[in-house]
Amino acid sequence: MFEKYPKSLIHLISYLKKLPGVGNKTAERFAFQLLKWKKEQLTELSHILSTIKEDIRHCPECGALMGLPPCPFCQSTHRKSDFLCIVSSPKDVFSMEETKSYQGLYHVIDNLLSPLDGYGHEHLHIDRLKERIKKHQVKEIIIALDSTLEGDATALFLKDELSSLGLPVSRLAFGLPVGSSLEYIDESTLTRAFLGRQIFH
Amino acid sequence: MFEKYPKSLIHLISYLKKLPGVGNKTAERFAFQLLKWKKEQLTELSHILSTIKEDIRHCPECGALMGLPPCPFCQSTHRKSDFLCIVSSPKDVFSMEETKSYQGLYHVIDNLLSPLDGYGHEHLHIDRLKERIKKHQVKEIIIALDSTLEGDATALFLKDELSSLGLPVSRLAFGLPVGSSLEYIDESTLTRAFLGRQIFH
Numbered sequence: 001m002f003e004k005y006p007k008s009l010i011h012l013i014s015y016l017k018k019l020p021g022v023g024n025k026t027a028e029r030f031a032f033q034l035l036k037w038k039k040e041q042l043t044e045l046s047h048i049l050s051t052i053k054e055d056i057r058h059c060p061e062c063g064a065l066m067g068l069p070p071c072p073f074c075q076s077t078h079r080k081s082d083f084l085c086i087v088s089s090p091k092d093v094f095s096m097e098e099t100k101s102y103q104g105l106y107h108v109i110d111n112l113l114s115p116l117d118g119y120g121h122e123h124l125h126i127d128r129l130k131e132r133i134k135k136h137q138v139k140e141i142i143i144a145l146d147s148t149l150e151g152d153a154t155a156l157f158l159k160d161e162l163s164s165l166g167l168p169v170s171r172l173a174f175g176l177p178v179g180s181s182l183e184y185i186d187e188s189t190l191t192r193a194f195l196g197r198q199i200f201h
Numbered sequence: 202m203f204e205k206y207p208k209s210l211i212h213l214i215s216y217l218k219k220l221p222g223v224g225n226k227t228a229e230r231f232a233f234q235l236l237k238w239k240k241e242q243l244t245e246l247s248h249i250l251s252t253i254k255e256d257i258r259h260c261p262e263c264g265a266l267m268g269l270p271p272c273p274f275c276q277s278t279h280r281k282s283d284f285l286c287i288v289s290s291p292k293d294v295f296s297m298e299e300t301k302s303y304q305g306l307y308h309v310i311d312n313l314l315s316p317l318d319g320y321g322h323e324h325l326h327i328d329r330l331k332e333r334i335k336k337h338q339v340k341e342i343i344i345a346l347d348s349t350l351e352g353d354a355t356a357l358f359l360k361d362e363l364s365s366l367g368l369p370v371s372r373l374a375f376g377l378p379v380g381s382s383l384e385y386i387d388e389s390t391l392t393r394a395f396l397g398r399q400i401f402h
Binding site: 050 | 227
């Protein structure tokens with residue numbers, strides 16, 4: 001079907017396919033929908049895309065996303081520097097914020113360890129992380145990484161590297177997702193939930 | 202979570218949410234992915250979006266999408282004007298083409314009848330359709346509309362309107378989707394498949 005389309009449409013579809021989880025069919029749907037948009041809407045979206053890289057930066061200190069400086073996560077007087085939470089993407093910072101249960105600092109590592117994809121230890125910039133921990137006199141390091149093979153490997157590596165600082169290093173708890181039914185929980189999760197069981201007050 | 206994002210990011214997400222089937226979460230994923238794209242890729246996508254409306258037009262004759270004139274579906278010498286296939290979106294033209302079993306003309310109606318959404322009979326431009334049918338000396342009219350409430354209503358309306366021309370008006374067959382298992386077929390489809398059963402040669 002692809003070659004039948006006009007050239008610009010094929011071009012648009014090929015770009016939309018680069019979005020996560022978007023295959024041929026979905027990209028086509030998106031493209032045909034975009035063709036239905038008003039000229040002004042397309043111009044506006046086009047403008048946002050061409051300027052977004054300048055409008056949104058990574059904080060050079062913590063790696064989170066920010067609009068105009070200063071970084072709201074580094075500079076706010078409301079935040080406690082007793083805690084440093086390590087996440088693997090700027091998006092995770094916003095997810096943690098959404099919980100409203102954390103007021104400490106963040107540290108975004110660009111990628112989880114994944115030697116096959118070319119992301120080795122050197123990409124974690126451990127020295128810069130250690131410097132920040134010392135500078136802010138952090139009292140607890142919280143590792144909030146994905147519960148995947150790469151996440152586990154990275155967490156383990158970070159724990160080993162940071163243990164020399166003599167600070168408590170914690171990791172997010174494993175267990176049942178809230179609202180879930182035991183029937184649908186996989187074995188590993190159930191095992192972790194059981195091992196991590198808490199006294200019912 | 203939404204308000205926590207930098208302004209341009211919120212703006213971008215609000216536009217991505219307008220794509221079909223894209224909710225908050227997916228739009229956020231898309232936006233964060235776009236932020237990871239290279240500057241040149243974003244510039245290129247931005248450029249396509251700002252020019253797509255000029256690059257791709259609706260054929261004034263059949264309503265299908267085309268790049269530069271002439272329209273490949275109206276002007277090709279390989280097409281037979283004995284048949285006219287009525288579809289409800291330019292995308293459906295490409296889907297029909299993909300089947301490689303149709304070589305006739307197309308007629309794209311902009312919208313299915315949906316009085317509650319403000320699409321009444323007048324939007325079907327029946328007069329223009331009848332004129333085309335006469336002009337091309339069409340011998341069969343094929344209605345290829347969705348099998349939905351709106352599709353059924355539109356098909357019925359078109360059949361009634363076009364019956365005065367004295368031409369055969371057909372509609373796509375109903376039945377089992379190819380590769381489907383009877384176990385998962387709904388009652389209505391099974392009924393239609395049974396009623397429309399064909400002699401097994």
